[in-house]
Amino acid sequence: MTAATYMGRLVDEMSPETKVAQLGTVRIGSLLEDGRFSPERAREEIPHGIGRVTRVGRESGLPPEALAGVVADIQSFLRTETPYGVPAFVREESLCGYAGRRGAVVPQAIGMASTWDTPLVREVAAAVGEQLRAVGCQLTLSPVADLGVEPRWGRTEETFGEDPALAAALTERAVAGFLDAGVEPTLKHFVGHGRPAGGRNRGRPTASLREMRDADLIPFRAGIDAGASSVMAAYNTVDGVPCHANHRLLTDLLREEWGFTGTVVSDGRGIELLATEYGVAPDKRTAGVLALSAGVDVELPETECFGDRLVAAVSDGDVDESLVDRAVRRHLWQKVRAGLFTDPLPDPGATAEAFGPNSVRPLARRAARRSQVILTNDGVLPLAPDAAVAVVGPNADAPRNMLGNYSYAGAEGDDGHIAVSTPRESLSERISTVEYARGCGVREGPTDDIDEAVALAADADVVVACLGGQSGIDVERDSSGTTGEGLDRATLGLPGRQSELLDGVASTGTPVVVVLVSGRPLAVPETVERANAVVAAWLPGQEGGSAIADVLLGTDPGGRLPVSLPRSVGQLPSHYRQSPVSTGEYVFSRAEPLFPFGHGESYAEFVYDDFAVAPESAATDGTLTASLAVENVAPRSGTEVVQLYARHRGGRSVRPDRELVGFRRVSLGSHDRVQIDFTLPAAALATYGPADRLVVEPGTVELAVARSAVDLRGRGTVELVGDPHAPEDRPPVAETAVRSA
Known part of the structure; x- marks a missing residue:
């Protein structure tokens, strides 16, 4: 019997209460007494099982070895004393490290983005993941895939910056790192949370969904393609519809268009906001039905709008039970994929390492x-x-x-x-x-x-x-x-x-x-x-x-x-990916930013030369190449981040004045010289046209190698010719190769 068949039969056998329990969450504090797992409290709080146990590090306050023991007790209880013995996802935050006692604290995401070092991002995520796994966490609410284009917004620090290509490359590596450690990452916040109007948290995004397809959605797609099996809905609205009730966003785009098969989780109390703040639902029960129907599968940080309210809604015919079954299957399948049904219980003795x-x-x-x-x-x-x-x-x-x-x-x-x-x-x-x-x-x-x-x-x-x-x-x-x-x-x-x-x-x-x-x-x-x-x-x-x-x-x-x-x-906005007609001057101040995207000085000095692009013309489904030599002419070693930007002209949609399409961080000793080759599929230049279809249009592409978005060190052009091409996907950045020159 396949796992999918087994999951289907399991769901068919479950009672409504047991099903809905898999869509809920409980804080670990509800299951503890004097810092220890309490079976009595568990029998009262989660008699039908539970989908997730949350805030295990922050709320318990337990050191790793004690927490691992508590998590083992919780999972053992779920396996032996609840219907069907379904284990829970145990999770904790990890924006800059495991958020629990003795958790290592690495640079916040905005700092990791400043490294422009994709292997390092993966290595750090894996190291954080090892600490999560040691205490029994198989899932985390990280990385943040939002673009940080609004610096007034307090959560800018949690992002990988303003650029979709850089953020996508780093999101992909962070996802890979967590998966290396056996931890399921959760991409958040889907979508537009990082560009709130006025810089106010939860404010509506300052872009339409179509505009965000060419920016904010790119890191999310990269994270999903890298294996992320959870996505968190954002608090904000998109085109006037709250994300937690947005069928177009969570089902039409995420699942039907992108083929995402994992779970969509709510942000903390995001479902409640449909009733308490947005007013699109008269009460919490209706809010739960709206969210489930739109495509939200699991409620965080605790069960409030699902649970008994959702069971009653099914019983009264306010929501079809098939929608509950759909969400349960998704969550159970995610648990199978993560190995929860065969995963050994956490070992307190293994936390020391x-x-x-x-x-x-x-x-x-x-x-x-x-x-x-x-x-x-x-x-x-x-x-x-x-x-x-x-x-x-x-x-x-x-x-x-x-x-x-x-x-x-x-x-x-x-x-x-x-x-x-x-x-x-x-x-x-x-x-x-x-x-x-x-x-x-x-x-x-x-x-x-x-x-x-x-x-x-x-x-x-x-x-x-x-x-x-x-x-x-x-x-x-x-x-x-x-x-x-x-x-x-x-x-x-x-x-x-x-x-x-x-x-x-x-x-x-x-x-x-x-x-x-x-x-x-x-x-x-x-x-x-x-x-x-x-x-x-x-x-x-x-x-x-x-x-x-x-x-x-x-x-x-x-x-x-x-x-x-x-x-x-x-x-503001000061991000560099502006329309070419939005670069006018101010009367009493300069319009350009204090420091541009990609800027950074070095203790060494680097010279760029021999820049070349090829071919002179390429098909819209072809490949472009750019190459250059970089030499450290200083008497000491140093590190350079070589950046490749593109400008596409001739299509029907207005493109940013310049877009990052490739980068490579290189460390060079005194008078070392290397050749860097960029291989860029034309699909990386695709954009969403008026029909919301990804398309590469013919036109002139200027490729520029640079030290920042404004410090260009070499330029060349390629003509894209032929009919418009509709690629299946859009690679966020060019592939690079480095060799001695």
């Missing part, structure tokens, strides 16, 4: 180092080990400020039992003279002492000012941050008195290096003007301080911006 002191730490430091972007440097960097350095600022010696949203280690009053390095600590270990003064907080407060910081700056050889923001860590625990879920901003300058602090230390005449620790792009032209060097460190994780010291002392990070940094809120 995954959570050992050196299990992820070296990788976290390497990732944090590569995630940094040198924005400017007039020669003050790298620092000399014998310099007298004044380290100032609210992010200089604040461990939790190194960490991103949804990291357990940042919980108030709880260090999570991991060591988090800070810039002050790490620089003090490697520089002979380091003096420290906080100066001010991230937000304005009564303990500010800017005068002390200015006095230290006056006596120093160089100032390292660690400024920026602070992630809220978890929307349910802490709202004191400046970035993260629910922490949207109307302005993008340095908050509090940080600008005053910078002005004070800069007025001493001592050279100033600014390290921006922040989860979102900041609009800080005055900061750039006052500083001798600026480094974007994002939210670098537990090894952030050590990695910042590495970069300031001369390690070339190789990071490049995955987002454009605006000059002001007034010029």
Whole structure:
């Protein structure tokens, strides 16, 4: 008997209560008593079984070995004391690491995107996945496939940036990494969550579904093609219809057009919003019916609109039971695919290896180092080990400020039992003279002492000012941050008195290096003007301080911006993929961003030459190639990110002025020279036309090799000829090959 046949028979035999239980979720806290699994509570809470158990790390607060034991007890209960013995998916967050006690904290996604390093993204996801699996989690709510095109939005830090090609390539590798570890990833939030109107969380997206087909949907398709079997619906509306009730989005597009066979899950209480906020349903029961009918299969973070309400709706004839059966089959099939029915119970003794002191730490430091972007440097960097350095600022010696949203280690009053390095600590270990003064907080407060910081700056050889923001860590625990879920901003300058602090230390005449620790792009032209060097460190994780010291002392990070940094809120949107007719000037300010997408400086110097494209003309279903030589002409090693952009003209749809279609990160020793070859299928240039069909149209394609979206180093053109071609899929980026030149 095939698994599909078995699942079909199983569903046919189940009672309505048992079926609906598979579409629900329970928080682990409901099943615990004094930190231990309580069979009595389980018999009361989940008598018919349960689809998923959630928040296992954050809500239990248990160390890994104890949690693994509890998860084993829960699964054993489900297998032996519930109808049909169906195990649950156990899940936890992992936006920047397993969100539980002793979970390693790696750079937040916006920092990982700055690495432009696809193998590293896969390696990090796999390492995080190993910790998830060790405690019994077979599923996680990661990665975020949204595009971060609205920097006022607090959750920009969770994205892989503004560009669909870069985000798609990194989403694909993150999915692969989780699957390497045996963890099912969940792509979120489908779709448009990363471009909310006004930058307000859950706001409607500033694009239609057709426009998002050529941008926001691309990373989701890449993640599904890589094997992701769960997609989370977004809170927002799309073309006026809430995503949780959007049949066109969740069924017509996702399943019928793309062929997705996995599960669609709700965002936290997203189904309830149909009744409580959107008003498209009169009550929670009707909201559950609407969501199920549209294509939502599982409710998170706990059962509220499904459960008994859905059972009653079936009994009263308000929803056909076949829709319940459909969702149950999808969820059970996902459990079969993940191996839940044959998976051994988690072993508490096996957690020691995954959570050992050196299990992820070296990788976290390497990732944090590569995630940094040198924005400017007039020669003050790298620092000399014998310099007298004044380290100032609210992010200089604040461990939790190194960490991103949804990291357990940042919980108030709880260090999570991991060591988090800070810039002050790490620089003090490697520089002979380091003096420290906080100066001010991230937000304005009564303990500010800017005068002390200015006095230290006056006596120093160089100032390292660690400024920026602070992630809220978890929307349910802490709202004191400046970035993260629910922490949207109307302005993008340095908050509090940080600008005053910078002005004070800069007025001493001592050279100033600014390290921006922040989860979102900041609009800080005055900061750039006052500083001798600026480094974007994002939210670098537990090894952030050590990695910042590495970069300031001369390690070339190789990071490049995955987002454009605006000059002001007034010029938003600032992302580079603009229409060619939307690039006009402002009357009293410059229109171009402060720093463009793809920008980043190096301690080395690279020369591009021998750029060539071929052929002169290609069919719309053919292949284009671009090649160039890159040489490091500096007396030291360095890392370069070579970027390939395309401009397509001649079709019926208006295309962005420039689009990323390929990239390659390369590290070169002094005077090393390599040849880089890009192979680009014409299908990568496809767009959705007015009929919502993917098509490659004839026209002129300019390919440009570049160091950023505006720093072009070579151009060539190819004519696409023949009839329009409708490819089955659109590869997000060109294939690349590197060889000695």
